[in-house]
Amino acid sequence: MNLDVNNWSLTLAMLLVMIALWIGYREKLGIDREIIIGVIRAVIQLFVVGYLLKYIFKVNNVILTLAMLLIIIFNASWNAQKRSNGMTNALLISFVAILVSTGVTLGVLILSGAIKLIPSQVIPISGMIASNSMVAIGLSYRSMNTQFRDQRQSVLERLALGGSLRDASIGILRESIKTGMAPTIDSAKTVGIVSLPGMMSGLIFAGVDPVHAIKYQIMVTFMLLSATSLGSVIACYMAYRNFYNSRKQLKDLASEK
Amino acid sequence: MKPILELHHVGYQVEQNQILQDISLTVATQDYITLTGPSGSGKSTLLRIIASLLTATQGDILFKDQNIAEMDPIQYRRQVSYCFQQPTLFGKTVADNLDFPFQIRQTTPDVEKQKAALTVVGLPENYLDKRITELSGGEKQRVAMIRNIMYVPDILLLDEVTVGLDEENKRIVNELIEHFHKDHQVTILSITHDAAELKQASRLLTITKGRLEA
Ligand SMILES: Nc1ncnc2c1ncn2[C@@H]1O[C@H](COP(=O)(O)OP(=O)(O)OP(=O)(O)O)[C@@H](O)[C@H]1O
Ligand SMILES: [Mg+2]
Numbered sequence: 454m455n456l457d458v459n460n461w462s463l464t465l466a467m468l469l470v471m472i473a474l475w476i477g478y479r480e481k482l483g484i485d486r487e488i489i490i491g492v493i494r495a496v497i498q499l500f501v502v503g504y505l506l507k508y509i510f511k512v513n514n515v516i517l518t519l520a521m522l523l524i525i526i527f528n529a530s531w532n533a534q535k536r537s538n539g540m541t542n543a544l545l546i547s548f549v550a551i552l553v554s555t556g557v558t559l560g561v562l563i564l565s566g567a568i569k570l571i572p573s574q575v576i577p578i579s580g581m582i583a584s585n586s587m588v589a590i591g592l593s594y595r596s597m598n599t600q601f602r603d604q605r606q607s608v609l610e611r612l613a614l615g616g617s618l619r620d621a622s623i624g625i626l627r628e629s630i631k632t633g634m635a636p637t638i639d640s641a642k643t644v645g646i647v648s649l650p651g652m653m654s655g656l657i658f659a660g661v662d663p664v665h666a667i668k669y670q671i672m673v674t675f676m677l678l679s680a681t682s683l684g685s686v687i688a689c690y691m692a693y694r695n696f697y698n699s700r701k702q703l704k705d706l707a708s709e710k
Numbered sequence: 711m712k713p714i715l716e717l718h719h720v721g722y723q724v725e726q727n728q729i730l731q732d733i734s735l736t737v738a739t740q741d742y743i744t745l746t747g748p749s750g751s752g753k754s755t756l757l758r759i760i761a762s763l764l765t766a767t768q769g770d771i772l773f774k775d776q777n778i779a780e781m782d783p784i785q786y787r788r789q790v791s792y793c794f795q796q797p798t799l800f801g802k803t804v805a806d807n808l809d810f811p812f813q814i815r816q817t818t819p820d821v822e823k824q825k826a827a828l829t830v831v832g833l834p835e836n837y838l839d840k841r842i843t844e845l846s847g848g849e850k851q852r853v854a855m856i857r858n859i860m861y862v863p864d865i866l867l868l869d870e871v872t873v874g875l876d877e878e879n880k881r882i883v884n885e886l887i888e889h890f891h892k893d894h895q896v897t898i899l900s901i902t903h904d905a906a907e908l909k910q911a912s913r914l915l916t917i918t919k920g921r922l923e924a
Contacts, residue, residue, distance in 0.1 A: 606798050614857055615788030616814045624800075640785055700765050701783040705724075 464486070510573045518572045522579050526551050529587035536591035537692070538598050546691040547590055554586045554683035558676045564669055565670050578676070585677045585685035586635065592687045593633035594692065600625040601696050601703075608703055618701055621694045633685030637677050644674060713761070714897050715790075715865060718739070721768030722755055722920075729755050731919045733769070737865075742891050742898040744908055747791040747917035753901045754795060755822075756917065757867045760899065761792035791863035795870045797854035799842040804828075804853050808838070811860035830880045848879030855883070857905060859890060866890065868900040873908065875903045880904060 467644035470492050477484045509517055530547035537543035559579055568574040601608065604625060611621035619626075644650055645667070649657070650674045698704055715737040717723040722730040730752045737743060738842040747753050759763045760771065762783045764802060771778045778786055799807050805819075806825070825835040845853065858866060870886065874878045884907050890896040891910075900907065908914060916923040 576892070606794070607800050609763060610797060610854075611810070612796060613763060613787060613792040613794065614810060614814065615784055615791070616810070617784050620810075620814045698765075700762065700779075702763055702765065 465484075501668050506573075507578040509576070510571075512617070513572055518575060521576055522555075523574075525580050525583050526555060533587045533590040533594070537594040540594065540598075540692060540695050542695070543594070543692070546688055547587075548583075549691065550590055550684045550687035551583055551586045553581045553687055554680045557677045557683060560584050561679070562672070562676060566697060574683050581673065582676060582680040586656065589633035589637065589685045590688040591630045592636070593629045596629040596632035597625060597689065597692060601675060605703065606684035612703060614699070618697050621703075623698070626689050628694055629689045630682075630685045633689070634678075634681050637681040641678065644670065711740065713737060713772075714739045714741075716772040717760075718771065718772070720756075720759065720766045720770040720771060722752070722764065723767045728920060730759070730766075735898065735915070735922065739896060740891070740895050740897055742910060742912045743900070743915060743918060744911040744913070745899065745901045745915050746903055746908075749839060751917045752920040753917055754869055757792060757869055757899065757901060758864075759792055761867050762786050763792065765887075766894055777892065788861065788863045789863050790823050790867065791858040792867040793855055793858050793869060795873070797851065799850055799853060802841060803838070803841060804840050804845070805838045807842070807853055808860065809859055811857055813915060815861070824856075827860060831886055848875045848882075851875060852878070852883065852886075855886065857898075862890065862894045865899065867899045868901075868902070869897065870901050871901065871902060872904050880906065884910060 455567065459522065470488065473488050476482070477488060505521075509521055509547055530544055533547040536541040537547075540546075559575065559582065562568045563575075568578055569648050577625050608621050608625070612618075640648075641649075645653075650670060650673065653663075653666045653670040656669060657663055663664065696704055713736045714836060715735075717733050717735040720730060721728065733756065734868065743757070744921040745753050755764065759766050762778055765779070773786065773790065800810070801807060805824070808824045809819040822840070828835055828837055833852060834850060837849075837853075842850070842853075855871065866887070874884065874885050884904070887898060887907070888898065888910055891898050898911075900911070903909065
């Protein structure tokens with residue numbers, strides 16, 4: 454492999470950070486602090502993860518691998534939950550949605566033999582699945598919140614006519630699930646034409662034959678479709694009842710956080 | 711006649727704001743009650759509580775001798791149907807709206823029944839495919855009301871359904887209410903300031919500052 458970023462070239466590449474700092478200074482953006490903190494965090498986090506992964510790959514222990522997966526899924530749930538705007542049980546809902554979507558997707562990939570059950574394959578792939586599921590769920594939450602606010606009258610009317618909570622929310626549910634999946638579908642349409650996505654670029658970079666690399670990218674496209682659709686569906690169906698109280702009434706906006 | 715609906719000292723409070731206070735009322739089957747009162751006096755709030763879209767913070771409501779707090783709200787709302795002040799129609803066409811009462815009962819929409827309902831409110835049958843954005847205010851109000859009466863409820867709660875309509879539309883809507891009251895024995899509770907409708911009613915109630923006037 455012709456991969457060789459040594460510490461000296463990395464240090465020189467710091468010049469690129471200088472460019473960002475210089476622009477920030479010249480244009481009085483007031484973001485130099487942010488940039489420096491961002492860079493320091495990125496370097497530290499990546500070094501820690503690098504050594505951690507090296508260790509996990511080396512010991513190749515099932516429990517340790519599962520623990521790592523749980524941490525990834527928990528972090529993703531925590532981030533998704535922040536987009537829910539104070540919805541009750543958002544962390545639990547996000548966790549279940551990401552756990553199931555990651556579990557099912559990963560299971561299919563392993564059973565079909567697309568990836569092997571070894572930490573160096575399972576962990577990075579799970580990270581990709583969980584983070585995409587996280588973004589999809591966050592988008593779904595946001596869309597649901599906006600729609601329940603904007604379409605309040607129409608939801609109330611459906612309830613008044615004797616519709617169930619599902620009858621009253623089904624339009625909003627569908628739209629929220631679609632919103633969660635939209636970026637994945639869009640990127641599936643443009644993959645290879647507009648962007649060479651990370652997985653494929655990485656493999657090509659590492660010297661893998663492009664024809665071989667695209668096969669992995671096709672797998673990634675499939676798995677992200679599954680992850681985002683499962684994540685959004687589960688999260689939306691678990692979350693919409695939160696907008697109603699036990700008497701099946703639409704909660705007042707004022708009584709929400 | 712036997713009471714169909716009883717309110718016992720019903721109150722509604724949001725934080726420190728007492729919106730309704732000590733409302734007691736007995737409604738007999740096939741009563742036609744009109745409700746008037748100044749803006750902000752709590753008329754809509756009262757009907758929404760009766761419709762189980764809000765829960766009273768004080769007092770009890772009995773429907774056919776059963777406390778509504780112990781009934782399934784969904785089934786209850788199909789019997790006690792609330793028609794909004796300034797309703798919005800959903801979907802794209804009139805049919806989307808008239809299909810809803812069938813969909814929630816898991817039955818296929820009965821097109822003949824829908825056409826008949828359109829005729830009753832003085833709209834042509836081919837309006838089923840009409841886009842909702844092409845309806846006039848009065849037509850919208852009438853389509854909205856058909857949704858409430860596609861399956862005839864026991865009680866119809868009407869929230870200023872003729873406000874903003876011209877004389878012709880008012881007359882049609884009032885006749886429709888009268889029709890359901892007389893021919894289908896529907897009990898009516900209607901918020902209105904319309905002189906013609908007040909004349910149709912069997913009882914007149916007034917709310918001021920959240921209290922029922924004696
Ligand atoms: N969810 C709520 N939170 C706080 N105050 C509310 C809420 N809903 C209604 N109110 C207040 O309760 C009062 C009664 O409102 P309501 O809509 O019942 O009046 P109304 O008699 O129907 O008036 P109008 O004739 O203008 O329709 C108003 O002062 C209103 O501001
Ligand atoms: Mg009102």
